[in-house]
Amino acid sequence: MKTQRENSRLTTADRLVLTAMRLFGEKGYGSTSVADILREAGANSGSLYHAFPTKQDLLVAVLGLYRDGIEPMLLEPAWTGVDDPIEQIFALLASYRSRLEATGCTYGCPIGSLALELHEPDPPVREALAVNFDGWVSAVEGRLLAARDRLPAQTDIRALAQFVLTVMEGGVMQSRTHRSLQAFDAGVTVLRDYFQRLQTPPPTPDSTERS
Amino acid sequence: MKTQRENSRLTTADRLVLTAMRLFGEKGYGSTSVADILREAGANSGSLYHAFPTKQDLLVAVLGLYRDGIEPMLLEPAWTGVDDPIEQIFALLASYRSRLEATGCTYGCPIGSLALELHEPDPPVREALAVNFDGWVSAVEGRLLAARDRLPAQTDIRALAQFVLTVMEGGVMQSRTHRSLQAFDAGVTVLRDYFQRLQTPPPTPDSTERS
DNA sequence: TTAGGAGTTGATTGATCGATCAATCCAAGA
DNA sequence: TCTTGGATTGATCGATCAATCAACTCCTAA
Structure with missing residues (x-):
């Protein structure tokens, strides 16, 4: 064997x-x-x-495998033992942190790396990358919807889910470049502060105002 | 000529x-x-x-030129006519939006692209990339310090400045991949909401508290 | 038992890569 | 005017690239 x-x-x-x-x-x-x-x-x-047929077709197959792996290989392991939907989001971010830590800040998100490496990708490649991002964002969106009642009513849930991906990718980029978890951790900390504030009812100093 | x-x-x-x-x-x-x-x-x-000596030395020279260009080529043009320091930060983000828009979402941040393309860069390259990030973050940090009194006292200014870079880079990455400004705009909108909340005094339900 | 095709082998192709170098150019100092 | 050395020329190098292909193996269906 x-x-x-x-x-x-x-x-x-x-x-x-x-x-x-x-x-x-x-x-x-x-x-x-x-x-x-x-x-x-x-x-x-x-x-x-x-x-x-070509090396690029192999890349498309790889991206398809990543897409199919989001649920079973990424989300499921990150979420076991975590019940709170918002904490599941941070558990997902923590899984990226672990990956960075385990590799001395050299690995990050392979999709993000490929997305920026390939400047003018052929349509099938670009679409496969976009599908991966969409799948990730939709998963986070699902968690946010599960916590819908804790968030301000007018919150754009999809945009907030995209924002979580943005924070992850931006944090990974900086941590890889600085070879330090500091930037990633700082991003997560600030994001947590934002979620804290979203979940805190607004001022209501007088009474009226704010819909 | x-x-x-x-x-x-x-x-x-x-x-x-x-x-x-x-x-x-x-x-x-x-x-x-x-x-x-x-x-x-x-x-x-x-x-x-x-x-x-080598192509890589040319790259290092390019990165040095980017670093020297942050102030005169990036910040100064973006900030002319904008007085409020926090609005200057969003003006900087808007300059990246313009760049995306003008190029059909193909150009973004060259430093970020290079940072993710080069997986295991030689030390001088990695350091030159890090210096560029640092310069950008320090500029934003300066704007945040100018608005220090509008932010919560315990705010980690440096971390917040890094967070702005994170949001820019993550937004550029997604917008380039989707060939749409939507993701970038969504990121900026959420960041603006966060700054709004940071500048809104906390609940003050009773009275005491707040250091 | 045999025919046929999917799967595999590995040498080979032409293109392109980063880099080299002897020869030449040319401007400034003696 | 002559000398010197930095700057430039452009052909050329070996390495490496993605991709090709005729030959071969082995499983399966008739």
Whole structure:
């Protein structure tokens, strides 16, 4: 039983996608050569190009795998043992923090890295990236909706969910660049303060005003 | 008088750096070949390698130029005509919005793009990126300090300034990926709401409290 | 038992990459 | 005027890139 390399009981195509997923996350798309993928997957170039017309099609397959993995690989592990929907959001952020910490602030969000690395991606790639962001945002949106009654009535829930993604991605970017968790933690702390204030009923100093 | 290509009255080295700055911003570092730079700068490879030992040294020079340009090229234009320090912060964000809008959401923040494209940058590159972030954050921090009395006393000003950068970078990333200003605008709107709440005195239901 | 095709092998292709270097140009100092 | 050295030229290098393809293996269905 070989454990090195991507699970060798899988088909070659699956091994290639899993290896590419890992390497694209580690080194980016452009800096990962087809030869790198073939070597680490233990496959030959003919096998790759039998399963995928081009390297870019392999990338699209990787992005599809990320999309399908959001629920079972990302959300579910982050949320087990956390009941409060808003705390689930922060548990999700904490999972990114763990990832940063475990890798010395080199790994972050592979989707975000790819999104900024590929400046003018072909439509299928750009759409696959957007679908990943949408899936993430929708998951957070679901948690916010579960806490709807704790938030101001006029809150734009979708926009707030996008904002959570924004804070995560921006924090990861800075933490990776500074090789320090400080920036990520600062972002989460400020976001928590914002949620605190959202959940605190407004001034009501006199009485009327504010709908 | 040639106007095409980077100002031809400059030295060859300066033309190379300016051309590289533009191309690295447009296509990223890895996707910009030395041949691209030479062609658009109207120079020969020998000239480049006479001025810069490697392509990476050219990148470091570009990052230095960005750093030196923060004040005169970014902040000063964004802030003219805006007096309120907090509004200056949002004017800065608006300048990024303009940039996104003018380019169909393809350009964003070149520093952020490079920061995520280069996964394991050599120390001088990583440090040059970090210096750029620091300069940006310090500028925002200065505006927040100018509005110190309007913010809660216990506010972590530096962390809040980093948070502004986080929101900008995260918003740019999503807007570029979705090819739509919506995500960026949503981020700015939520940030504005947060600043609103920061500037609104807390509940004061009874009376005491507040340090 | 055999025919056929999906899957695999690995050498090879042409293009492109960053970088090199001998030759040449040219302006400033002696 | 001659000398010197920084700046420039442009052909060229070896490495590496994504992609190709004829040959081969092996499973399956007839």
